Amino acid sequence: MKPSQFNYVRPTTLDEAIAALAAANGDGKIMAGGQSLMPMMNFRLLSPSLLIDINRIKELDFLEEHEGGLRIGALTRHHTLETSATVNRLFPVLTETMAHVAHLAIRNRGTIGGSITHADPAAELPLMMLLLEARITAVSPRGKRVIEAPDFFVAALTSDVQEDEIVTEITLPALPAGAGSAFEEVARRSGDFALAAVGVVLTVEQGRATHVRIGVMGVGDTPMRLHDAEAVLMGQACDEQTLDAVVAAVRAAVQPDGDLHASGDYRRHLVGVLARRVVKTAWSRAEGQV
Template identity: 45%
Template sequence: MKLPSFDYQAPASLAEAVALLAAGDGSARPIAGGQSFLPVMAFRLAEPSLLVDLRNIPDLSGIKISDAGVRIGAMARWRDLLDDVRLAEAMPLLPAAIDHVAHYQIRNRGTVGGSLAHADPAAEMPTLALTCEAQIDVVGAKGERVLAAADLFTGALQTSLEPDEIIVAVRFPAWAKTKRWGFEEFSRRRGDFALAGVALCYDETEGRAANVRIGAISVADTPIRLKNAEAALEGRAVDAASIEAAMAAASGEVDPAGDIHASARYRKALVGTLLGRALESAAGRKAR
C-alpha cells in the first residue's frame, strides 16, 4: 500500500497555494494534516498529480474567541482544540464532540479544515458545523467567499469547493452561556467512525426550548439536520413526552444505508436512541 507518485509543494502563502492548485487542472490537491487523505491515497482511491501542503502558510491555525463566536483556523489540530481550556466555557459542545475524533496520534496531526474539506458524513466536524450554522471562510482563484456549512457538503466525501479553493477558517456564531447542548455518538470501538451520532443545542426560555438545532452523523450521504425532531421540540418543554416525540421524529426522518457494520434498520433506531440520550443530558445538565 505504497502511495502513488505525486509532486509536492509547501508554499509559504495562501496566494501561492491557490495559484498552484489553479495551475493543477483539477488534479492538484491541498493537504492539511493528511490523516484522512493519505489513507485514501494509500488505497489508491485518489492519485493527485500534486499535493499542495498548507503547513507553511502563516495564520491558518489558531483559535479566536470573541463576542462574535469562535473562529477556528483551518490548520488547527484536534489536539489544539482539546488543549484550549477556554472552549469548555465558550462552546462546550465542541470539545465534547471532538473527544470522539479518532485516536491520540491522529489528533496530533488531523485538522479542522481538513475534516471539513474531506466531508465524511461519519465524521464529527461536518455535523458540528452544520448543526451550529457555522460559516466557512474560503479562498480560491476567484477570491474569497463565505459558505454556510449547509452549502459546503454536497455528498459523501463531496463538497462545493472548487479545486483551487482552500478552507481558511470555520466560524461558529456566538454561543450564549445559557445554551443547552448534547452530544452522543456510538461507534463499534473507541475512535472508530460513528454508526450514528447526534449533536444538538437549544436555548431555554421560560422552560421552553427555542432555536433547537439537531444534527446527525453517519445516517446520510452528508451531515444532516433533523428538522422534524427539531420541530417536535421547538417551543416545548424538554421533558419525557417531548423527548419521546423527538426520538420518534428523528428515527422517522432518516433513511440511512446499511453496511458491513450495521443494518439500516439499526441505524434508524439508533439515531433516535442517541437523540434521547443527548436530550436527557442537555436537559439534566445544570443551567449555567
C-alpha cells in the same frame, strides 16, 4: 500499497498555495494533516500529480474569540480544539465531541479544514459545523467566498470546495445566551468512525424550549439538521411524551443504509436512543443542573 508518483511543494504563504493549486489545473491536492488524503492516495483512490503541503502556512493556524464566537484557522489541529480552554468556554459541545475523533495520534495531525473538506458522512466535525451554524471561507484566484454549513456538505466525501479553492477559516457565531448542549455517539470501538451520533443545542425559559437545534450523522450521506424534530421540541416541556415525539420525528427523518458494521434499522433505532439522551442532557445543562 504505495501512491502513484507525484510532485510536492511546501509553500509558506497562502498566496503561493493558491497559485500552486491553480497552476496544477485540477490535478493538484492540498495536504493538511494527511490523515485521510494519504490513505486515499495509498489505495490509489486519488492520484494527484501535485501535492501542496500547507503545514508551514502560519496564517492558516489560529484560534481566536470573535464577537462571542470563534474564528478557527483551517489548519487548526483536532487536538487543539479538544484541549482549548476558549473552545470549552464558548462551545463545550465541541470539546465534548473532539475526544471521539479517531485516536490521539491522528488528532495531533488532523485539521478542521481537512476534516470538513473530506466530508466523511460519519465524521464528527461536519456535524458540529451544522449544529454550530458555521460559516466556512474558501479562497481561490477568483476571490473569496463564504459558504454556510448546510450548503457545504454536498454528498458522501464531497464538499462544496472547488478544485482551485483552499479553505482558510471557519467562523462559529456565538451560541444563544444560556444554551445547553450535548453530543453522544456509538462506535464499535473507541476511535472508530461512529455508527450514529446526535448533537443538540437548546435554550429553556420557564420550563419550555425556546431555541432548538438537533443534528445527526452516520445515518445518511451527509450530516443533517433535523428541522421537523426541532419543531416538535420547540415550545414544549421536557417530559416523556414530548421526548417520545422527538424520537419518533428523528427516526422518521433518516433513511440509513446498512453496511458491514450495522443494519439500517439498527442505525435508525440507535439515533432515536441517542437523541432522547442528548436532549435530556442538554436540557439539564441549560437549566444549570449539570
